[in-house]
Amino acid sequence: MVQGNNIECLKTFRMRIPLYNEQGNSQPGQKYFFPDNPIFKGKNIVGIDANLTGTGGDLNANGDQNKGILINQGVAAYVYCTIYGADQSEKFYNVPLRSFFMMPAINPITSKANPRRVKPYFGEIYPRKSFLFFPTGTSPFTNKAYVSLTFYYN
Numbered sequence: 001m002v003q004g005n006n007i008e009c010l011k012t013f014r015m016r017i018p019l020y021n022e023q024g025n026s027q028p029g030q031k032y033f034f035p036d037n038p039i040f041k042g043k044n045i046v047g048i049d050a051n052l053t054g055t056g057g058d059l060n061a062n063g064d065q066n067k068g069i070l071i072n073q074g075v076a077a078y079v080y081c082t083i084y085g086a087d088q089s090e091k092f093y094n095v096p097l098r099s100f101f102m103m104p105a106i107n108p109i110t111s112k113a114n115p116r117r118v119k120p121y122f123g124e125i126y127p128r129k130s131f132l133f134f135p136t137g138t139s140p141f142t143n144k145a146y147v148s149l150t151f152y153y154n
Contacts, residue, residue, distance in 0.1 A: 009046050009152035013039050017132055017147045018068060019079070024144050029136035034127035045125055047118035047152040050100035052076055068144030076101060078134045079147065086124035095119075097132070097147065118152060125151075 017034055020026045053072045071079065079097040084090055100119045132147055 010154050012150050012152050014051070014148055014150050017149065019071070019132065019134070019141060019145045019147060020068065026134075026141040026145065028134055028138045031131040031133050034125075034130045034132075036127055040125050040127050043124060043151075043153040045121050045123060045151050045153050048100055048121050049118045049150050049152075050076060050097055051148040051150060052101060068146045071145050071147055073098070073101070075141070075145070076147075078138045079132055080134070081132050082130060083121070084126040084129040086126050088126050088129060091121065091123065091125075100149065 015035065015037060017032055019032050021030070051070065053070045076097045080094045081092060081097055081100065082090065082094060083092040
């Protein structure tokens with residue numbers, strides 16, 4: 001169902017993207033590709049948002065240190081995303097991860113619920129070419145870190 005500029009989605013899935021290599025190190029300027037997940041195949045993605053620590057929700061309690069720690073809002077300012085469509089053409093290029101950020105569930109000033117902020121996207125995603133990176137000149141992470149993205153699809 002289409003409403004204004006919004007497209008209603010029927011389902012969501014979350015995906016972790018590690019920001020470290022096999023040795024557990026991060027390197028500025030290196031691309032961190034999306035995992036090749038079969039859930040992308042044939043799915044029409046209608047929106048994406050980032051889950052960050054310090055924003056509430058069920059991700060704060062995730063204590064699996066083997067997979068690293070979820071990045072926070074400060075780190076997200078230095079992470080960029082490039083997404084390729086199923087036709088392998090570039091759809092997003094160097095989009096700041098902060099633009100995928102969902103506001104906290106409760107506004108601390110007004111104590112009212114905030115609406116979810118979802119980055120609009122329409123189409124299939126080719127995960128083998130899509131990646132995250134943080135530019136050369138930024139500090140590498142001292143711990144294993146990852147990004148958690150939620151994909152909305154029909």
